[in-house]
Amino acid sequence: MIVLGVESSCDETGIALYDTQRGLLAHALHSQVAMHEEYGGVVPELASRDHIRRAIPLLEQVLKNADVPRSAIDAIAYTQGPGLAGALLVGASVACGLGLALDRPVLGVHHLEGHLLSPLLSRDPPSFPFVALLVSGGHTQLMRVDGVGQYTLLGETLDDAAGEAFDKSAKLLGLGYPGGPAISRLAEFGDPGVYKLPRPMLHSKDLNFSFSGLKTAVLTVVKNQITNICEQDKANVARAFVDAIVDVLVAKCVTALKETGLKKLVIAGGVGANRQLREALDAAAHKRRFRVYYPELEFCTDNGAMIAFAGAMRLQINPHAARRDYAFNVRPRWPLDELKNV
Known part of the structure; x- marks a missing residue:
């Protein structure tokens, strides 16, 4: 079965083809970072318009690279949520329109499920069950994953991700x-211990997170140094910030493994590409005898491959999960614990 995946939840347009027999056939991604850079963040209207421009050319590129005709597609999976409403609507309309044209079933996929399952695309995938740290721009959650659609929330951020x-x-x-x-690159030039920043909820005796206070602490340091802060000071603050956030994430992961009795930890989401976090988790794994699995770097950020894969996994378990009515809706807010088991 060949599944086409369409990802458009925020500021990256991703298209991919996944074959349940041969694996990932091809994928392509367009990032809008350069477009949003001058605004200092994602502008939703601009993001939506750019998805419209990019989706079909990326589809043609993927079909060409995979050497697969449109007629070979068996089903189409798209990101239904969570994400920016306008951006999600672009991907949903492209997927459902293509499904109607080809008379193929379509399936809405939870964006976070795509991230959770993305390490299974790697050359050395983990087996179920495992603990997953989902850590991205909008989400920080610890999950127990027992299978496709079998997710138990262990802890999450109470404020900023x-x-x-x-x-x-x-x-x-x-x-x-x-x-x-x-900030991760700048932290590499910083000296450890120059600034002391808090480790929020490090000793909270639960698996929840809170990062807004850490951001406020950075603001306080910067304001105190505003008249004479130099590049080395900035690097020192960056180092203190990264050390603090990594300490919290690693400690919570270790506690989650201890409480569940599992020995496999999966890291998913864009922050999973952070070098300092990976080094700290690898050191903890070596010391405490557990194993950490990371997605390939190209699959840490949003991408179509994880949506195609998640869709294919669900369809293998339940072939009737996809539909052919081609009416669609999107879910900009969609807690993962509302996702029904297959």
């Missing part, structure tokens, strides 16, 4: 958009 804290703190330091990669 880790990715939001990265972006907002980077903006306070005068760094460009997107802020996460920029």
Whole structure:
């Protein structure tokens, strides 16, 4: 079965073809980072319009690279939510329009389910069950994953997600958009211990997170240094920020593994590409004898491959999950715990 995946939840347009027999056939991605950079963040209307421009050319590129005709597509999966409403509507309309034209069933996929399952696309995929840290621009959650559609929420952020804290703190330091990669690069030149920043909820005795206070602490440091902050000071603040957020994420992951009794940890979402986080998790895994699985770097950010794969997994379990009526709706707010088991 060949499934076409369409991702358009925010500022990346992704198209992919996944074959349940041969694996990922081809995928293509267009990032809108350059377009949104001058605004310091994603402009929803511009994002939607750009998805319209990019979707069909990317589809043609993927079909050509996979050497697969449109008629070979068996089903179409698209991101139904969560995300920006206008951006989601573009992907849904493209998927359902193509389904109508080809007389193929379509399936709405939860964006976060795509991220949770994305490590299964790697060359060395984990087996179920495992603990997953879903850490991205808009979400920070710890989940127990027992299978496709079998997700148990263990903990989540009570305010800002880790990715939001990265972006907002980077903006306070005068760094460009997107802020996460920029502050991580700057942190490499910082000296540890120069600034002491809080580790929010590190000892909360639960698996929840809170990062708004950490962002406020960065703001306080920057304001105190506003008249004479130099590039080295900025690097030192960045180092303190990254160290704090990594300490919290690693500690919560270790606690989740201990409480569930599992020995496999999956990292999913854009922040999963962070080098400092990976190094700290690898060190903890070596010390405490568990294993960490990461998606390939190209699958950490939003992409069509994870949507095609998640759709294919659901259709393998329940072939009737897709439909042919081609009426569609999107769910900009869609908690993962509302996702029905297949």
